[in-house]
Every structure is written in C-alpha cells, then in structure tokens.
Amino acid sequence: MKNLIRISLLIVFIVGSQLNSNAAEKAEYLKTDWSFKGPFGKFDRAALQRGYQVYTEVCSSCHSMKYLSYRNLVQSGGPEFSEAQAKAIAASFEVKDGPNADGEMFMRPGRLSDKFVMPYENEKAAQAANGGAYPPDMTVLVKARGGGVDYIYSLLQGYEDPPAGITLDDGVYYNKYMYGNKIKMSNQLSDGLVEYSDGTNATVEQMAKDVTTFLMWTAEPHLETRHRMGFKAIVYLIILTVLVYFSMKKIWSRIETEV
Amino acid sequence: MSEKKTKRRDFLFTATYAVGAVGLGATVWPMIDQMNPDASVKALASTEVDISSVNPGNTITVLWRGKPVFIRRRTLEEIAEAKSVKLENLKHPEKDEDRAKNPEWLVMLGVCTHLGCVPLDQKGDYNGWFCPCHGSHYDISGRIRKGPAPTNMEIPKYEFVDANTIKIG
Amino acid sequence: MSEHEYTPKSKVGKWFNDRLPLLTLANHLTDYPTPKNLNYWWTFGGILTFCLITQIVTGLVLAMHYIAHADLAFGSVEHIMRDVNYGWLIRYIHANGASMFFLAVYIHIFRSLFYGSYKSPREIIWIIGIIIYLLMMAAAFLGYVLPWGQMSFWGATVITNLFSAIPLVGEGIVTWLWGGYSVDNPTLTRFFTLHYLIPFLILGLVVLHIWALHVPGNNNPIGIDIQKPSKDTVPFHPYIVIKDGFALLMFMIVFAFFVFYTPNILGHADNYIEANPLVTPAHIVPEWYLLPFYAILRSVPDKLLGVIAMLSAILILAALPWLDTSKIRSAVFRPLYKQFYWILVADVLILGYVGAMPAEGLYLLIARVATAYYFLHFLVILPVLGFKERTIPVPLSITEPILAGSTNLATAKNKDSIINQ
Numbered sequence: 054m055k056n057l058i059r060i061s062l063l064i065v066f067i068v069g070s071q072l073n074s075n076a077a078e079k080a081e082y083l084k085t086d087w088s089f090k091g092p093f094g095k096f097d098r099a100a101l102q103r104g105y106q107v108y109t110e111v112c113s114s115c116h117s118m119k120y121l122s123y124r125n126l127v128q129s130g131g132p133e134f135s136e137a138q139a140k141a142i143a144a145s146f147e148v149k150d151g152p153n154a155d156g157e158m159f160m161r162p163g164r165l166s167d168k169f170v171m172p173y174e175n176e177k178a179a180q181a182a183n184g185g186a187y188p189p190d191m192t193v194l195v196k197a198r199g200g201g202v203d204y205i206y207s208l209l210q211g212y213e214d215p216p217a218g219i220t221l222d223d224g225v226y227y228n229k230y231m232y233g234n235k236i237k238m239s240n241q242l243s244d245g246l247v248e249y250s251d252g253t254n255a256t257v258e259q260m261a262k263d264v265t266t267f268l269m270w271t272a273e274p275h276l277e278t279r280h281r282m283g284f285k286a287i288v289y290l291i292i293l294t295v296l297v298y299f300s301m302k303k304i305w306s307r308i309e310t311e312v
Numbered sequence: 313m314s315e316k317k318t319k320r321r322d323f324l325f326t327a328t329y330a331v332g333a334v335g336l337g338a339t340v341w342p343m344i345d346q347m348n349p350d351a352s353v354k355a356l357a358s359t360e361v362d363i364s365s366v367n368p369g370n371t372i373t374v375l376w377r378g379k380p381v382f383i384r385r386r387t388l389e390e391i392a393e394a395k396s397v398k399l400e401n402l403k404h405p406e407k408d409e410d411r412a413k414n415p416e417w418l419v420m421l422g423v424c425t426h427l428g429c430v431p432l433d434q435k436g437d438y439n440g441w442f443c444p445c446h447g448s449h450y451d452i453s454g455r456i457r458k459g460p461a462p463t464n465m466e467i468p469k470y471e472f473v474d475a476n477t478i479k480i481g
Numbered sequence: 482m483s484e485h486e487y488t489p490k491s492k493v494g495k496w497f498n499d500r501l502p503l504l505t506l507a508n509h510l511t512d513y514p515t516p517k518n519l520n521y522w523w524t525f526g527g528i529l530t531f532c533l534i535t536q537i538v539t540g541l542v543l544a545m546h547y548i549a550h551a552d553l554a555f556g557s558v559e560h561i562m563r564d565v566n567y568g569w570l571i572r573y574i575h576a577n578g579a580s581m582f583f584l585a586v587y588i589h590i591f592r593s594l595f596y597g598s599y600k601s602p603r604e605i606i607w608i609i610g611i612i613i614y615l616l617m618m619a620a621a622f623l624g625y626v627l628p629w630g631q632m633s634f635w636g637a638t639v640i641t642n643l644f645s646a647i648p649l650v651g652e653g654i655v656t657w658l659w660g661g662y663s664v665d666n667p668t669l670t671r672f673f674t675l676h677y678l679i680p681f682l683i684l685g686l687v688v689l690h691i692w693a694l695h696v697p698g699n700n701n702p703i704g705i706d707i708q709k710p711s712k713d714t715v716p717f718h719p720y721i722v723i724k725d726g727f728a729l730l731m732f733m734i735v736f737a738f739f740v741f742y743t744p745n746i747l748g749h750a751d752n753y754i755e756a757n758p759l760v761t762p763a764h765i766v767p768e769w770y771l772l773p774f775y776a777i778l779r780s781v782p783d784k785l786l787g788v789i790a791m792l793s794a795i796l797i798l799a800a801l802p803w804l805d806t807s808k809i810r811s812a813v814f815r816p817l818y819k820q821f822y823w824i825l826v827a828d829v830l831i832l833g834y835v836g837a838m839p840a841e842g843l844y845l846l847i848a849r850v851a852t853a854y855y856f857l858h859f860l861v862i863l864p865v866l867g868f869k870e871r872t873i874p875v876p877l878s879i880t881e882p883i884l885a886g887s888t889n890l891a892t893a894k895n896k897d898s899i900i901n902q
Contacts, residue, residue, distance in 0.1 A: 092742055119556075120556065120559040120563060122352070122355065124351075124355045153362075154362070154365070165355060166352075166357070190755075193753045196750065197750055197753035197754045199750045201750075275569045279570070279744075280742070283740070283741020286737050286741060287737050287738065289331075289338075290335075290730060290733055290734045292331060293332060293335060294727065294730040294734065296324070296328040296331055297723065297726055298727055301723045301724055301726075303325075304723050305723075305724075308715060308720075342566070342567035342571060343538065343542055345567055346565055347545065348566055350546075350560075350565045350566060351564040351565075351566075352560065352563075
C-alpha cells in the first residue's frame with residue numbers, strides 16, 4: 054500500500070510542477086461557475102446558443118473559426134440547434150465554391166457541410182486590416198492559452214485605463230490580464246451590445262461568460278462524451294481491479310508464503 | 313478443499329474473465345469504428361448538377377461521394393428500346409420505369425456491379441455501356457445483359473430541384 | 482532455456498513443435514521460474530509492455546488519419562479530434578500514453594537502481610534497457626513535433642540546433658537534419674517516418690531485453706541468486722501474470738483519469754497554436770519527462786559542453802554496472818547506499834523542477850549544484866561506496882534466511898518492511 058502512496062505522490066509532484074510551469078506570470082483571474090467543469094460537467098445549451106450569438110455578432114468580424122462546420126451546431130453535446138435552424142444559419146452566409154463548368158469560382162449560400170466562413174481571405178489580409186496584429190483563430194483558443202476559460206473570461210472584462218507612467222501607442226489598449234498588459238484588440242463588450250433572443254440580460258459579464266462557454270465547446274466538442282465515457286471506464290476498471298485482486302489472493306494462497 | 317469453496321473460486325475466476333472480456337471488446341470497438349466514414353465525410357451527402365446544357369443522346373459524368381454518376385439524356389428511340397425489353401430476358405429484372413423517374417433522364421451510379429470499374433459509354437452488344445475490365449454489357453437502361461456482373465447498375469437517390477437542376481443524394 | 486525438455490501432448494503439436502518450437506517457447510514463458518518475493522516495483526516491466534503496445538496500436542490508428550504536411554498537419558489533428566469516430570479518445574490516449582510510458586520507465590529504472598538489478602550477470606539487460614530509453618526519448622520528441630503546433634516547431638528547432646554544437650560539421654548536420662534552412666515540411670515528413678519506425682525498433686529490443694532477462698532470471702528484492710528453484714520460485718503463470726495484471730489495472734485507472742478528465746494537463750497550451758516560424762513562444766519547455774536533462778543542458782554555460790553534459794548524463798548509466806563496485810546487489814543490505822539513493826532521487830526531481838523554471842537567478846544556481854551532484858553520485862560516490870561501505874549480512878536464500886534472530890530474518894520474511902525501510 055505504501056508503494057501506491059509513493060507512486061501517487063510522484064504523480065502529484067509531476068502534475069504539480071507542470072501546472073507550476075504553466076502558471077508563470079499571471080494575474081489572479083476572475084472566477085465564475087463553469088457548468089462543464091468536473092467529472093460530470095456538461096455544457097449549458099442556452100449559454101452555448103447565446104455564446105454563438107455573441108461570437109457571430111461581435112467576434113466573427115475579425116476572428117476566424119476555421120475548424121468548425123455549420124453541421125457542428127446540430128451535433129449532440131453542442132449548442133444543439135435544430136437542423137432547420139442550423140440550415141438557416143448556414144444559408145445566411147455566402148460560401149465560395151467552384152470552379153463551375155466554365156472554370157469560374159462562384160458564391161452560393163452555405164450548407165451544413167461547409168466550414169465556418171472566414172472573415173479574411175488569409176492571414177496577411179487579417180493583419181493588414183488589424184494594424185499588423187493577427188486576430189487568432191478561435192476554434193481551439195481556450196486550449197491554446199495557459200489560463201484556459203478563466204483567462205478568456207477575465208480578458209474580456211479586463212480593460213482599464215492604463216496606470217500612471219504607462220503610455221500606449223495608437224491602437225494598443227491596456228488590459229490587466231493580458232500577458233504584458235498591452236493588447237491590440239479594443240474593448241469589445243458593452244452592456245446591451247447584443248439582444249439575446251431568450252430575453253437574458255446582456256451584461257458584459259453575461260456575454261463574456263456565454264462566449265467563453267461557446268469557445269470551450271468549439272475547442273472540445275466531445276467534452277460531454279468524454280466525461281460520460283470516462284466515468285464508465287473508471288467504474289469498470291475499479292470493478293475489474295477488485296475482481297482481479299481477489300483472484301490474485303486466491304491464486305497466491307496456493308503457496309505457503311504470503312506475498 | 314470443500315466443494316463450496318471450489319465453487320466460489322470458480323465463480324470468481326469466471327467473473328473475472330467475463331468482465332475482462334467485456335472491457336477488451338469495449339476497447340477494441342473504437343479502434344475498428346475509427347475506420348468507418350467520419351463525420352465530415354458523412355456530411356457531404358448531396359451535390360447539385362446543372363443539366364441545361366446536355367443534349368439528347370449525350371451523357372455527362374459528375375462526381376458524387378467520390379464515384380462517377382452518369383446522367384444520360386436519352387433519345388426517344390432509346391427510351392422505346394429500354395421499355396420494350398421483356399423482363400424474362402433480364403438477369404436482374406427491373407422495369408425501366410422504376411429506374412428512370414423521368415424517362416428522358418437516366419441518373420445512375422457509373423460503377424460496374426462486378427468489381428467496381430467504370431463502364432464505357434455507348435459500347436457493348438446492347439447499345440448501352442460496356443465494362444472493359446471483365447466484359448459486362450449493360451443496356452440503355454443500365455441493366456446487366458451479358459457478362460459476369462450480377463446486378464444492374466445502381467440508381468442513387470436523386471430529385472429534380474427544377475427543370476434544369478438535379479440534386480443527387 | 483528451461484531446465485526440463487518440453488514435449489507437446491498431441492501428435493499435431495509435436496509435429497509442429499519439431500519444426501518450429503513455438504510451443505516450447507510458450508511453455509517456457511508460462512513456466513518461467515520467477516522469484517516468489519518480487520514486490521510491486523517489479524510489475525512495471527509488464528506495465529511497460531502494455532504501454533508500448535498501446536502506443537503502437539493507437540499510433541497506427543492515428544497515422545491512418547494524420548497528414549504529414551506543414552500546411553495540413555495541424556488541421557488534420559483537429560480533424561482527428563472532431564470528426565474521426567473516437568478520434569479524440571485515440572489521440573488523447575496516445576498523447577497521455579507517452580507520459581504514462583515515461584512515468585513507468587522511470588519507476589522501472591529507479592527500481593533497478595535500488596535493487597542493483599544492473600549488476601553481474603545482468604549488464605546486457607541493463608544496457609539494452611538504456612538503449613530502449615534513448616529510443617523512447619527520440620520517439621517522444623519526434624512525436625511531439627507532428628501536431629505542428631508552436632511547441633512542436635520550436636522544440637524541433639531547439640533540439641536539432643543542439644547538433645550545431647559539434648565543431649566543424651555541426652552546421653552541415655543541422656541543415657541535413659532539416660532538409661532545408663529551417664525546420665519545415667521536409668523536416669516534418671522525415672520526422673513522421675522516423676517516429677513510425679522507432680517503436681518497432683523498441684519492440685525488437687524489448688524482445689532482446691526479455692530474452693537477456695530469461696537467461697539469468699529475475700533479480701529480486703533481496704538481491705541474492707536463486708538457491709532452490711522449487712522453493713524460491715513460482716511459475717510465471719498464473720502467479721506473476723495475475724499480480725502484474727492487478728498492478729496494470731491500478732496503473733490504467735490513473736491513465737484513464739488523465740485521458741478522460743485532464744487530457745491536456747501534461748501538454749503545453751502553446752501547442753494548440755499552429756506553428757509560426759516568425760514568433761517564438763515566451764517559454765520553450767520540453768515535456769516533463771525530459772526536464773531533468775533539459776536542466777543539465779542549461780546549467781552549463783557553454784554550448785558544446787552543455788550538449789556533452791546532457792548526453793553524458795544518460796550515457797553514464799550504461800557504465801553503471803562497472804561504476805558500482807559493491808558486490809551486494811540490493812540496497813536493503815547497503816544502508817549507506819540507500820541514503821545516497823534517495824538523495825539521487827531527490828536530485829533528479831529537483832533537476833526536473835528547475836528544468837521547468839526560467840534559467841536565471843536562484844534556479845540556475847540550483848540547477849548547477851544538482852547537475853554537479855548527479856555526476857558526483859555516479860563517478861565518485863558509487864565507486865568509493867563499494868569499498869568503504871559496511872553492509873548488513875545477506876541471507877542465504879529467499880525462503881530460508883538462516884541468520885535466525887538477526888535483523889535479517891525480519892527483513893527477509895516481511896517484504897513490506899524491506900521496501901519501506
């Protein structure tokens with residue numbers, strides 16, 4: 054038994070040092086309850102749908118979402134829009150297709166199988182339109198930042214006037230959660246910026262939470278399945294371990310020495 | 313050792329084996345299922361084809377799900393010929409009416425049902441298609457008439473969106 | 482290999498076995514006499530076999546969907562995570578599996594260090610093991626490059642640049658490794674090929690490792706040779722199989738926890754940003770299992786010497802059977818060595834910790850002291866200890882310690898007190 058304790062201590066140490074290395078230089082993030090945290094965590098459907106609305110109306114003019122397709126909006130464990138709703142959403146975007154029989158590219162309404170339409174043709178165009186800073190693709194953004202959802206949630210609410218002594222260039226803003234505190238994105242959220250169709254009051258905090266939830270889903274679309282399957286797998290393993298333990302005791306009881 | 317004890321031990325071992333086997337099966341399944349069509353492949357269900365430029369007696373070939381689909385605008389003689397064939401002469405009896413919703417247009421998966429080659433247009437003994445791989449002859453309705461292929465060429469799910477557009481899938 | 486000749490009972494079996502003695506091999510493996518006093522630290526050999534097979538199977542599956550191209554690799558990984566049936570599961574098993582593999586191999590190596598398993602007549606097993614370990618590090622590094630994230634790209638740049646430390650030909654070698662003037666598409670495709678190859682080399686070496694083990698047989702916690710096989714050993718099947726199986730299941734529970742609940746905790750966030758040759762991440766940190774060696778590399782202020790120090794830190798292990806001059810195998814009977822053993826464990830953990838920290842100030846100082854101690858342990862302490870140390874008398878056999886009344890009897894009989902002393 055002591056061996057096991059030692060092994061688990063070792064694991065805790067490794068994980069701990071790993072967290073430490075990731076935790077270098079960050080301000081205390083704002084905290085909120087995430088419904089998807091913990092071994093039984095699930096997404097809040099309404100929050101995902103609202104988050105999609107915030108993404109589309111606010112973020113998507115600069116930030117691409119290149120690994121997501123419109124069909125994903127329907128899949129279980131996501132925002133779970135109805136197929137008709139998702140088709141309407143897809144059709145509201147113009148998608149470049151082709152070449153047609155004449156060898157020309159043409160625009161057509163989006164379909165479920167299409168990827169999310171990109172706001173810019175390419176990275177260079179995105180940089181040119183945003184003062185040299187490339188607005189990062191948002192699909193896996195929460196996994197690409199050390200602080201994860203807490204970081205994104207805080208960043209969206211972290212705009213402040215710069216403290217005395219810090220001067221900011223044109224097009225640079227002060228954000229207390231940003232690495233180095235200087236960010237090229239201006240404050241995007243303000244109370245009542247979007248009008249939620251479910252009547253939720255669109256405060257900055259609410260929108261930040263909703264859009265972050267949506268981004269968590271885009272980064273981990275199978276999170277709910279993973280949690281469910283993990284629970285089953287671990288329960289199963291524990292049952293089998295117990296059975297094997299007693300079988301082992303039986304078998305070893307055949308020889309005289311206890312091992 | 314008493315009989316009762318033996319039984320309990322047997323039960324323990326059997327249970328362990330059984331539970332272990334279930335787990336093994338559950339682990340193997342994802343490794344197998346990953347080779348099935350993935351979500352992005354399944355999503356590419358349909359394709360729309362503009363047929364306004366196809367003249368009678370011509371065939372166009374379009375790609376659908378990675379396979380060729382023949383769209384033939386049949387002439388009146390061809391339609392008459394396709395309808396005149398007696399079912400008892402067919403290896404795989406199917407009426408032409410069941411194969412072409414609109415007799416003028418035959419929409420058919422251009423894949424030989426023998427081993428998957430693409431048959432050639434307007435070749436063979438029946439004025440339809442001929443598969444060069446192993447010599448299967450199809451008639452103008454895409455029905456197998458001679459050669460090793462077991463069934464008629466397959467008709468995919470399709471519909472006329474309007475007079476000039478066919479949606480396959 | 483086994484002491485008695487095996488003859489299959491059935492005629493067909495005999496006919497087959499005379500031509501290809503597979504049944505003899507199977508019989509040898511099941512009957513293989515194993516010391517009955519092995520503790521749970523010995524189960525990690527089986528666990529490592531499981532890890533290797535898991536990595537190979539999940540790796541083959543991932544290779545069916547992965548695209549080794551600089552423009553497509555990152556997207557193909559996201560395709561696996563999103564669209565491929567169970568793709569997320571398979572990738573998370575493979576990614577966390579690498580960490581679990583190293584966790585197990587470190588326990589396996591430190592078990593060997595504690596019980597002197599590398600000593601005569603098991604030097605070849607040990608050296609093959611070191612080669613396997615080196616190949617594992619190569620495979621892990623190459624595999625980490627494949628998702629083509631920022632850490633992949635910059636890790637590849639930094640590690641391949643280590644070769645530029647070689648005088649005269651260094652730069653040429655680096656260009657040759659890259660197949661260009663920077664890490665790019667040619668680098669990625671060759672890394673993929675090599676990442677695919679190495680596990681099979683490891684598999685071959687594992688067979689040799691086990692073969693070499695089955696010649697002298699297992700070491701054991703007391704570290705003395707088997708006196709009476711009938712009394713001191715048990716057949717591998719079912720005794721050791723079920724025990725290994727039990728330990729493996731415990732290991733799998735930990736493994737499953739990582740895969741299902743914290744699949745990204747052992748990775749670095751920057752690897753979810755697609756590779757960008759124009760921007761270097763703020764902190765380049767290797768995966769946790771390479772951190773001690775990374776700390777050694779950084780603690781030496783000279784480029785070439787740093788690389789030499791890092792390589793020596795691994796290669797020195799191969800000389801261990803000759804550096805350790807003590808005739809006694811198990812640390813149980815070497816009270817002084819046992820102290821130094823635990824200091825070494827702490828030293829390596831400290832190296833791992835400072836390896837994750839920025840190389841400056843106090844961290845750098847600690848890294849230097851710990852590096853110096855690491856080499857001191859192997860080059861000075863171990864050789865000297867063999868001559869100077871006063872050891873505890875060793876029992877005569879595993880089952881029958883004849884030194885009744887001595888402290889030895891208790892140690893030999895109660896395995897729990899042995900490992901926890």
